[in-house]
Amino acid sequence: MEILSDRPDLAMVDVSGVRRAINIGLLENEPLEPGEWILxxxxxxxxxxxxxxxxxxxDFLESIGQAYEDEIEALRESMIEKG
Structure with missing residues (x-):
């Protein structure tokens, strides 16, 4: 979204609706502009x-998260309770 003027090694980004500062120092030779995508x-x-x-x-990360949630739900449903 923006490179911080007081810290040119940091940029404010939007990650799925969450704003956070990340270090862009590894990309110092790569010109970055607001609106571009970075990994x-x-x-x-x-x-x-x-x-x-x-x-x-x-999409891949969301599918991993959904697979994890599905697995946890399956484990919960298969619990055998001692009585």
Whole structure:
């Protein structure tokens, strides 16, 4: 969304509706502009990506989360209670 003027190694980004500051120091040789997509891991921008790559990554992460939720629900439903 924006590169912080007082900290040029940080950018304010929107991650699925959550605004947060991330370190863009690893991309110092890559010109970045607001509105571009970047791959972030543990608070660091790793690479600039296009919108198609970004959508694929988001879809994949959402499917992992849903698979996890489905597995937890299946475990809950299969619990055997001692009585």
């Amino acid at each position: 972030i891991h543990v608070g660091f921008a790793l690479s600039k990506i296009d919108e198609v790559e970004a959508k694929a990554a988001l």
